[in-house]
Amino acid sequence: MASPEKQKKRAQRAKTKAKQNRMGKPRPQANLIHPILANPLIDEPFDDVEIDLSTFDFQDIEENGFDPAHFDDLFQAMNAAERTGLLGLCLVFLQYPVLELVVAEESEDAATDFMMGLLIVYRAIFHGEDEDAAVAWISSEAFQSAYNEASDILQKKNARGR
Template sequence: MSSANKQQKRSQRAKAKAKQNRTKRAAAPNDFLDPNDERIDLETVDLSDMFRLMGAAEKISQQAMCIAFLGHPLLELVLEQEGEEEATDFIFTALIEYRRLTTGVDEQTALDWVESKQFQADYVAASQALAQGKV
């Protein structure tokens, strides 16, 4: 497992990259997309099913919500099709959007939640539990 400092630096780079990608996608036209491309479109994918599962799990605990999120088949598909960097971007975007939709907070407050020590601890614990097959 990476050191806490390395994880924090990686997290900061991913957040900056996610924000940069969101800004670029918002400004760019979608004329260049191949209509025959069978990969998922991260901008139009319906996350409502995943968010419902996360919401139900969050009633148990934040760590349970992270397990529901990390264990969702959509994340595996995103990682497979997009690679680690785009998957990280998707993860940050999805978590921020989930928080915004479920609590009505603004983007910065949602980002602060994702960056909080408690969320990071629950996320890492959920990831480890899934990797060890404990869930």
Template structure:
């Protein structure tokens, strides 16, 4: 039997191929070239996330278990392998994050986002909290994050605007 890592790689390739086939090989009229990659555009489409069981109050009181966010962290790692912008795009499309941003106060949502990013940096870059916070506050991350936010706003505006014909 193949190792778990090999199975994971095969599953990702299969997912990528299936998505490519569904979308007719390439998307025309993409808001940004990095979104042409199906692992970056809508990266959680095939991931089952039950938002009804998500309890933000519990996370606020007790913190979160990084294992519950493994799908996010793995997708971010793939994105970061492409570019910092791709990683930010993946991060901002995470359904749980979208829910928190929509339903919680700005401060609570920011704290949650910071917690996720700090945990990600700790897992994949072996950084302590201070180093992760410095990275998040750095110009490279801030520029990529802001650009990703603008790209997704344009993409979402396009999705809700009826086509003219």
């Protein structure tokens, strides 16, 4: 396995390349499930980011918590998408491959706890909120509505086979 420094450099190169690719790819407007998916920062934002799911150890996270630095690609993508609104943020969040893996393979309670942890850390990093404020934000009608809409959009998109 490569050293942490090499992994960091690789991840940075992948992010740079992904951003360059997104900037140069106009999306066709026809057959979009929702107009927000025309935004390349929101539709499949992790396609060009190298994420090795085989090294992901959910049991270790449950026992010891997670290092926010390991989720920097998610948090940066969420922050960029949040500029479009809560729907964009939720769409990016729900498309994160690690999250998709956890939801598919873990119990509903464990997956929910993991998701809450990620959202709480995101709010702490980018909005300076403590856990109570972040939980209030997650529980808000605005967030819940955007989250449910994002989930519906992705279900429709996945039903079409991408």
